[in-house]
Amino acid sequence: MPFTRFIEGPAGVGKTTRAIQHVRDLLDAGARGDEMLVLVPQRALGWPYARAFTDPAWPSGTSIDVVTLGGLARRSLETFWPLVAERAGFAQPGLDPLFLTVETAQYFMARLVLDAQRTGVFDSISISPFAIMRQTLDNLSKAAVSQLPLDEVADRLIAAWGDRHSSRPPVYRACLDVARQFREHCLHYSLLDFSLQIEVFTRTLLSEPLYVRYLRSHYRHLVADNLDEEFSAVGDFIRWLLPGLESALLLYDTDGGVRRFLGAAPAEMRTLAELADEREEWREPVVAPPEMVSFAEALSSAIVPQAAAPAALAAVSLDQVLTVHSARFFPQMVDWAVAGIAGLVQAGVPPREIVIVAPFMSDSLRFALTTRLDEHGIATVSHRPSRALREEPQARVMLTWMALAHPHWGIAPPVQDVADALSRSIAGLDPVRAWLLAQIVYRPGQPELGSFDRIQSATQQRITYVAGKRYERLRAWLDAYRQTDSGDIPPDHFFSRLFGEVLSQPDFGFHSDAEAGRIIAELVASARKFRQTLYPDGAVDGWDDVLRDYFTLVQQGLLAALYLTSWRDEQQDAVFLAPAYTFLMRNRWVDYQFWLDVGSSTWWERLEQPLTHPYVLARECPPGQVWTDQMEVAARDDALRRLLLGLLRRCRRHVYAAIAELGEQGYEQRGPLLRILQQLRQASLGTQP
Amino acid sequence: MAIEMMLPEGFTFSQANLQDYIDCPRRFQLRYVQGQQWPAMVTEPQSEYETFKRRGAQFHRLVERHQLGLPAAEIAPGPDDLLLSAWWDAYLGFEKLHMLPGARFPELHLSAELFGARAMAVLDLVVVEPGARVTIFDWKTHWHVLRRDWLASRMQTVLYLYLAVAAGPGMWGDWLEPEMISMIYWFPAEPDSPVTFTCSRQQHQEHGARLERLLQEIRGRAAERVWPLTAEVRRCEHCQFRSRCGRGTVAGAFDEFEGGEDLWDAVGGVLDFEDVGEVGF
Ligand code: SF4
Numbered sequence: 008m009p010f011t012r013f014i015e016g017p018a019g020v021g022k023t024t025r026a027i028q029h030v031r032d033l034l035d036a037g038a039r040g041d042e043m044l045v046l047v048p049q050r051a052l053g054w055p056y057a058r059a060f061t062d063p064a065w066p067s068g069t070s071i072d073v074v075t076l077g078g079l080a081r082r083s084l085e086t087f088w089p090l091v092a093e094r095a096g097f098a099q100p101g102l103d104p105l106f107l108t109v110e111t112a113q114y115f116m117a118r119l120v121l122d123a124q125r126t127g128v129f130d131s132i133s134i135s136p137f138a139i140m141r142q143t144l145d146n147l148s149k150a151a152v153s154q155l156p157l158d159e160v161a162d163r164l165i166a167a168w169g170d171r172h173s174s175r176p177p178v179y180r181a182c183l184d185v186a187r188q189f190r191e192h193c194l195h196y197s198l199l200d201f202s203l204q205i206e207v208f209t210r211t212l213l214s215e216p217l218y219v220r221y222l223r224s225h226y227r228h229l230v231a232d233n234l235d236e237e238f239s240a241v242g243d244f245i246r247w248l249l250p251g252l253e254s255a256l257l258l259y260d261t262d263g264g265v266r267r268f269l270g271a272a273p274a275e276m277r278t279l280a281e282l283a284d285e286r287e288e289w290r291e292p293v294v295a296p297p298e299m300v301s302f303a304e305a306l307s308s309a310i311v312p313q314a315a316a317p318a319a320l321a322a323v324s325l326d327q328v329l330t331v332h333s334a335r336f337f338p339q340m341v342d343w344a345v346a347g348i349a350g351l352v353q354a355g356v357p358p359r360e361i362v363i364v365a366p367f368m369s370d371s372l373r374f375a376l377t378t379r380l381d382e383h384g385i386a387t388v389s390h391r392p393s394r395a396l397r398e399e400p401q402a403r404v405m406l407t408w409m410a411l412a413h414p415h416w417g418i419a420p421p422v423q424d425v426a427d428a429l430s431r432s433i434a435g436l437d438p439v440r441a442w443l444l445a446q447i448v449y450r451p452g453q454p455e456l457g458s459f460d461r462i463q464s465a466t467q468q469r470i471t472y473v474a475g476k477r478y479e480r481l482r483a484w485l486d487a488y489r490q491t492d493s494g495d496i497p498p499d500h501f502f503s504r505l506f507g508e509v510l511s512q513p514d515f516g517f518h519s520d521a522e523a524g525r526i527i528a529e530l531v532a533s534a535r536k537f538r539q540t541l542y543p544d545g546a547v548d549g550w551d552d553v554l555r556d557y558f559t560l561v562q563q564g565l566l567a568a569l570y571l572t573s574w575r576d577e578q579q580d581a582v583f584l585a586p587a588y589t590f591l592m593r594n595r596w597v598d599y600q601f602w603l604d605v606g607s608s609t610w611w612e613r614l615e616q617p618l619t620h621p622y623v624l625a626r627e628c629p630p631g632q633v634w635t636d637q638m639e640v641a642a643r644d645d646a647l648r649r650l651l652l653g654l655l656r657r658c659r660r661h662v663y664a665a666i667a668e669l670g671e672q673g674y675e676q677r678g679p680l681l682r683i684l685q686q687l688r689q690a691s692l693g694t695q696p
Numbered sequence: 697m698a699i700e701m702m703l704p705e706g707f708t709f710s711q712a713n714l715q716d717y718i719d720c721p722r723r724f725q726l727r728y729v730q731g732q733q734w735p736a737m738v739t740e741p742q743s744e745y746e747t748f749k750r751r752g753a754q755f756h757r758l759v760e761r762h763q764l765g766l767p768a769a770e771i772a773p774g775p776d777d778l779l780l781s782a783w784w785d786a787y788l789g790f791e792k793l794h795m796l797p798g799a800r801f802p803e804l805h806l807s808a809e810l811f812g813a814r815a816m817a818v819l820d821l822v823v824v825e826p827g828a829r830v831t832i833f834d835w836k837t838h839w840h841v842l843r844r845d846w847l848a849s850r851m852q853t854v855l856y857l858y859l860a861v862a863a864g865p866g867m868w869g870d871w872l873e874p875e876m877i878s879m880i881y882w883f884p885a886e887p888d889s890p891v892t893f894t895c896s897r898q899q900h901q902e903h904g905a906r907l908e909r910l911l912q913e914i915r916g917r918a919a920e921r922v923w924p925l926t927a928e929v930r931r932c933e934h935c936q937f938r939s940r941c942g943r944g945t946v947a948g949a950f951d952e953f954e955g956g957e958d959l960w961d962a963v964g965g966v967l968d969f970e971d972v973g974e975v976g977f
Binding site for chain 1 (some may be wrong): 705706707708730732733734735736737742743754757760761764765766770771774804805806807808809810812813814816859862863866867936938939940942945946947
């Protein structure tokens with residue numbers, strides 16, 4: 008057995024720093040970089056390692072693998088595919104694997120879900136096809152990471168209702184039926200979504216002697232960080248890997264486990280400590296000041312009394328670390344936060360030392376904060392959850408031109424869309440002139456756009472000849488495409504060509520628009536993955552149907568933009584705006600945190616996911632468990648406690664909590680977090696001399 | 697401005713991004729300093745380019761599998777792609793490689809300090825005979841043999857040989873001298889015409905001096921100014937930023953695409969150590 012050390016401690020005590028030093032010590036002692044495996048639950052949690060390993064001063068040698076279990080599985084399956092394809096039940100083992108992202112998995116799932124919906128099986132719950140797809144994939148993934156058979160998922164979900172009447176059981180079964188059809192499809196075409204990657208890797212590849220030999224001779228040292236956020240399957244993998252290693256360092260964040268809603272199994276991961284030769288418990292924070300630590304502990308005790316040490320609030324004046332502001336209306340709350348941030352920046356605080364968190368960041372809240380801070384010259388970087396591609400104005404422009412380039416589809420965009428596309432596509436054409444132009448040249452139902460030359464000269468003058476000339480270039484491109492290439496190129500090529508040959512040329516709207524470049528790059532990537540996933544060998548009789556399918560799915564809002572903020576984005580000197588859970592998963596420390604909408608009960612609520620359940624699908628939950636209201640309350644309390652502890656332990660100086668008495672939707676707000684903060688304030692005042 | 701301030705944290709120099717700088721400083725600036733995405737066509741017909749890339753990737757994977765010990769009979773490509781099958785046969789007949797003694801490291805990633813920055817190289821295959829020699833193989837799945845002088849001037853040759861000397865002893869032992877390192881470009885389409893480069897102490901110094909000058913030049917540039925656009929306008933035909941620079945409308949023809957394979961990994965720049973990890977759900 009290797010020498011195994013298990014270090015446990017809250018966030019901010021220096022565990023990751025220690026792990027990086029450990030890797031360095033191993034290198035100095037003669038180990039090679041490629042003999043080490045650094046396992047993290049999520050890509051962003053590997054950034055501190057990647058940063059250290061790319062520092063110029065880091066020792067030269069082979070690169071060190073910093074991966075998630077999913078990443079390791081994918082990489083291994085890609086290389087060792089011939090060993091497992093047949094054994095794992097793939098119908099065409101000669102076909103190389105194609106790995107599906109959440110987005111590409113939806114291409115197939117969309118058809119299955121829409122078919123199922125038409126039969127009425129989902130009618131008893133109010134849910135969008137997009138949500139059905141997501142939660143069906145979620146169920147597959149949860150089964151894989153908890154290593155449960157798919158049948159058990161439905162059983163567990165149904166059992167959770169106990170004797171209570173529910174219309175859900177047939178819905179769960181329908182969801183699982185869709186999941187099974189999806190799985191069959193994947194097995195037929197060598198497609199691997201996340202769940203299948205994990206299953207084939209753990210069940211088949213890890214019992215393949217050649218791969219086992221390779222893996223065991225390849226890795227001699229393991230570092231596993233943030234085990235509290237890991238899945239049961241990762242625990243199994245570590246137990247399997249340990250005997251062949253020389254050393255292992257296992258790190259566990261006390262009170263972490265905020266990814267339970269994704270299937271993390273913190274309690275089970277903690278049992279890995281039993282395998283350790285040495286266990287260390289670190290308590291001394293190196294980041295948060297003592298006042299913040301006391302505040303965190305007091306808050307924790309107030310939510311779940313037995314969970315933390317007795318409140319040490321008496322020793323601290325809450326004002327040192329917390330400011331609470333109450334505003335009547337939502338916009339006033341935003342104003343207060345913006346003014347506070349502007350004041351801090353003026354006083355010399357770098358914007359990247361400030362984060363704004365809320366349980367959910369609606370588009371309107373994000374927009375309000377971004378524009379208001381922008382007025383103060385303060386940059387922001389925001390993490391957006393996935394949202395439909397069609398919501399992006401630049402993507403809509405491309406879709407409008409796509410529809411007009413294929414008139415035989417019989418899809419006539421509204422005049423307003425054409426006007427918007429014109430105004431965004433042609434430099435110098437304002438919305439009023441674009442509307443005028445659109446009304447004249449575009450007749451829904453007519454196959455082609457009219458010529459600028461045919462417009463009366465007084466109107467031409469109003470639109471301007473310069474804009475008219477540019478419009479003619481765009482029209483000529485669409486005409487030429489219709490006549491020579493229509494249906495001959497796939498959708499991604501269509502977007503690329505339209506973007507490169509017209510819309511990003513000088514005199515056109517996207518010429519120096521980096522944001523348009525980014526969004527259209529995403530559209531192109533999405534369209535490319537779409538056709539590569541559905542038609543991997545490109546064997547189609549013309550691309551017209553594919554173009555149209557893609558267009559329809561985007562229009563239906565079934566394809567999402569991913570918005571993976573990159574490492575590059577987040578290191579900018581900018582205020583970070585994110586849902587609270589997202590911020591925690593970045594594992595960043597900041598001086599100042601602004602918590603918005605503290606009165607909202609959404610701080611305490613679980614994501615509405617009627618087709619799945621994070622707790623009863625966890626392996627540690629006994630099969631047949633009835634999920635009671637008390638369990639739900641306890642789970643929510645526990646999640647809130649972990650969330651707040653995570654936030655406070657990542658704050659060096661001060662928390663500003665803002666309340667809007669009337670929430671974004673105009674309702675009175677008195678959520679649990681607000682009550683707890685008020686309670687603590689009272690207690691704090693009571694202990695002041 | 698220091699390079700570290702200009703480029704994103706974790707930025708790692710590679711043969712691809714250094715070659716980008718040499719080909720066109722503006723391209724380097726747009727791609728890595730500004731991180732701009734610009735989804736215009738690189739070449740036409742795009743479908744040929746994609747087939748070329750896919751086949752190249754498949755060949756690399758086949759060789760990697762074989763070098764890791766998977767039996768040749770189990771991994772041979774299907775009959776659909778005659779060209780790939782021909783390449784595979786050529787590889788199986790590559791006696792010099794198969795007879796070469798030593799430990800094999802397919803798809804080896806080297807990483808080393810480079811004049812105050814970080815650089816990395818992805819080597820297709822390294823064969824190490826302890827105390828004797830280190831041979832680096834690079835599979836070039838081009839449709840023809842690339843000229844020796846062209847290859848010699850490429851950053852791939854310069855950087856890989858330099859990094860092998862810089863990082864090699866730490867990996868394989870103090871016995872390693874520059875003279876023991878060689879790099880072979882092997883063309884499955886022309887298996888009998890490999891292009892071999894050897895190394896020497898002097899050459900290592902020359903490579904180092906060249907790389908140092910290059911990094912100094914990059915460091916000397918102001919991030920907020922527009923960096924020089926290439927004087928070789930021909931290059932713009934196969935560059936995605938053509939429209940951004942006002943250097944043309946339509947992408948250049950695929951059969952005039954000299955760089956070809958090198959463009960695979962030209963996009964990115966920031967160490968993307970694992971780009972699927974977050975896809976769990
Ligand atoms: S288009 Fe030409 S000038 Fe512009 S970045 Fe590309 S190669 Fe350089």
